Amino acid sequence: MDDAPFSVSEFITYLNQTLEYSYPSVVLEGEVASFKVNQGKWVFFDLKDDNASLGCFLPVWDFRTELVDGMKVRLRGVPKVTQWGKFSFTVKEVIPVGQGSIKKAFDLLKERLTKEGLFDPAKKRPVDIEKIKTIGVISSTQAAGYADFIKIANERWGGLKIQVAHTGVQGLGAADQIIRALAYLNEQGAADVIAIIRGGGSADDLAVFNDEKLVRAIAASRIPVITGIGHEVDESLADLAADIKASTPSNAAQFLTRDRRAEIKNIKAKVASAKQKILSEISTLHTLNSNNIETIKRQIFSRLDSELEKVRSLKRTLERLNPDLILKQGYSIISGKLAPGSTIKIESHDVLATAIVKSISQKE
Amino acid sequence: MSSTTTNKSTNSKAAEKSLADKIETLNAQIDWFYGDDFTLADASKKYKESLGLADEIEKDLENLKNEIEIIDRDFTK
Numbered sequence: 001m002d003d004a005p006f007s008v009s010e011f012i013t014y015l016n017q018t019l020e021y022s023y024p025s026v027v028l029e030g031e032v033a034s035f036k037v038n039q040g041k042w043v044f045f046d047l048k049d050d051n052a053s054l055g056c057f058l059p060v061w062d063f064r065t066e067l068v069d070g071m072k073v074r075l076r077g078v079p080k081v082t083q084w085g086k087f088s089f090t091v092k093e094v095i096p097v098g099q100g101s102i103k104k105a106f107d108l109l110k111e112r113l114t115k116e117g118l119f120d121p122a123k124k125r126p127v128d129i130e131k132i133k134t135i136g137v138i139s140s141t142q143a144a145g146y147a148d149f150i151k152i153a154n155e156r157w158g159g160l161k162i163q164v165a166h167t168g169v170q171g172l173g174a175a176d177q178i179i180r181a182l183a184y185l186n187e188q189g190a191a192d193v194i195a196i197i198r199g200g201g202s203a204d205d206l207a208v209f210n211d212e213k214l215v216r217a218i219a220a221s222r223i224p225v226i227t228g229i230g231h232e233v234d235e236s237l238a239d240l241a242a243d244i245k246a247s248t249p250s251n252a253a254q255f256l257t258r259d260r261r262a263e264i265k266n267i268k269a270k271v272a273s274a275k276q277k278i279l280s281e282i283s284t285l286h287t288l289n290s291n292n293i294e295t296i297k298r299q300i301f302s303r304l305d306s307e308l309e310k311v312r313s314l315k316r317t318l319e320r321l322n323p324d325l326i327l328k329q330g331y332s333i334i335s336g337k338l339a340p341g342s343t344i345k346i347e348s349h350d351v352l353a354t355a356i357v358k359s360i361s362q363k364e
Numbered sequence: 365m366s367s368t369t370t371n372k373s374t375n376s377k378a379a380e381k382s383l384a385d386k387i388e389t390l391n392a393q394i395d396w397f398y399g400d401d402f403t404l405a406d407a408s409k410k411y412k413e414s415l416g417l418a419d420e421i422e423k424d425l426e427n428l429k430n431e432i433e434i435i436d437r438d439f440t441k
Contacts, residue, residue: 141434150432158428159383167439177439184437260425267390271411271418274397278407285404 012081019079026079027172028054028089029097032071043067047075047089058091064175064212065094066108071101076172093172095207102203106210110237113212118219119240125224127193127244127256134161135256136191136223138181141166145199145249149228152253157260163191168208169198175211182217182225193224193256196238197249200231209236218242228252324349383424390417 006014030047037043043063046053056075067073077091096105113119135153139146141164153162165181168174178196185191196218198206208214209229218225218241227239228246239245246252319325323333327349336344338360346353393414396402 154430158425158430160430162430162432164432164434165437165439166434173440180439181435184435184439260428264422264425267387267418267421270390270394271414274394274411274414277397277402278404278411281402281404281407 008085009083012083012085015081019081023079025076025092026089028075028077030054030073030075032067032073033069035067035069043091045069047073054089055086056089056091058094062092063094064214065096065210066105066112067094067096068104068108071096071104072098073101074172093176095172095211097204097207099203102207102210106237109210109212109215110240113215113237113241118215123219125243127224127226129256129258132160132192132256134163134191136185136194137162137164137197138167138178138185138194139164139197139249140169143169143197143199145169145197145228148199149195149197149249149253152250153257156254157257160257161190163188170201170205170208174208175214178208179214179217182221186222189223191223193226194221195252195256196225196227196229196242197252198229199249200234206230206234206236209238212237214238215241226252226255383421383428386417386421386424390414390421393417 028047030049033046033048033053035043035045037060041060043058043060045056045067047056048054056077058077073094074097075089075091076093077089080088080090082088096102110119117123137146137149139149146164150162153160163185165184167177167181169178182194182196185194196209198209206229209227215237218227218238224243225241226244226246227236227242228249228251229236229239230248232247235245244255246255327333327347330349332346332348334344334346336342338344338357340357340359342357344355344357346355393410396410397407
């Protein structure tokens with residue numbers, strides 16, 4: 001008892017310094033019990049397992065999910081002794097773990113944020129891929145989903161700038177990293193669209209994308225956000241808050257890039273259409289010329305027919321005036337002087353005769 | 365901010381712009397075939413030009429690369 005005594009306050013401060021030094025960041029897992037929110041500002045609950053229980057505390061503004069008693073959670077925080085001497089665990093981050101807890105938290109938070117209008121389809125902004133020059137990507141560069149995104153993007157199109165913010169994409173701390181990356185890309189303002197990419201995983205792996213602060217950051221992003229998280233069947237609150245939800249990282253890359261093969265096909269089709277146009281014009285001209293030739297031929301033949309008819313008509317007239325025809329009708333041609341005693345010649349249809357005029361008298 | 369470029373593109377924005385220009389030019393050339401100025405006398409020459417440009421665009425498209433930049437920043441802090 002010869003040691004210099006601490007004051008109670010000094011001792012608690014000393015204890016907390018020792019705890020902070022020994023346990024600067026502790027991750028715990030357990031079941032939530034006695035969950036309550038006091039005065040709308042402070043969240044209290046116990047974290048327990050079969051044999052022990054630990055009082056936990058966090059300010060409501062650090063609370064980023066929905067909790068109810070019985071949920072299994074993972075916490076990151078620091079142990080602390082309060083000024084009243086009570087041992088407590090100050091929570092910095094909490095995420096539900098296990099499929100049942102994640103689903104429950106998801107449903108509760110989805111309901112609350114939907115009521116706030118955070119997922120309102122009217123707020124979704126379209127993305128014109130023709131105008132995209134720069135894509136901001138938030139992902140882990142070590143992740144398979146990131147590799148898929150880059151592979152598909154490179155296969156499909158080129159000439160794009162892809163700015164990659166390397167972050168964690170699962171577990172405690174990942175949500176804050178993604179939020180910082182979102183803020184950074186928004187501050188820089190170079191990206192036309194931001195893609196949040198993460199390949200498939202368990203419900204626990206993907207739980208980070210149900211973090212309330214992250215969901216709000218996505219909804220508040222000035223730059224449109226597309227998510228490509230997990231597989232087609234997975235749905236996160238980040239997906240609901242994003243402007244576009246792609247089903248997978250590959251699908252996100254497909255959505256944001258034009259298809260160079262389709263573009264080449266399109267260009268070839270355009271040139272082929274020009275060729276077709278030329279052939280069509282030639283065909284039209286050929287038909288037109290053929291028609292003109294036919295018309296001219298018809299006009300020539302018509303004119304010929306007309307002229308032929310005229311000739312035939314003249315011929316018929318001439319034939320009617322043919323003396324032989326008249327003689328055949330019984331007439332005769334008399335030549336010589338018509339005077340008594342003179343000799344005249346008579347030509348009938350079939351004979352020639354010579355006669356002497358006996359007398360002449362005038363017709364009455 | 366400093367950054368590291370891991371996959372520097374051989375075809376930069378300028379190439380992309382040039383590609384866009386070429387596609388625009390090709391579209392204008394194709395439009396000519398359907399416009400009032402079309403004549404069969406000029407069509408063959410115009411078609412050869414379009415065909416040549418289309419080949420160029422195809423090569424450009426096949427060779428165009430993306431530029432990937434990993435942002436040199438620690439987002440854990």
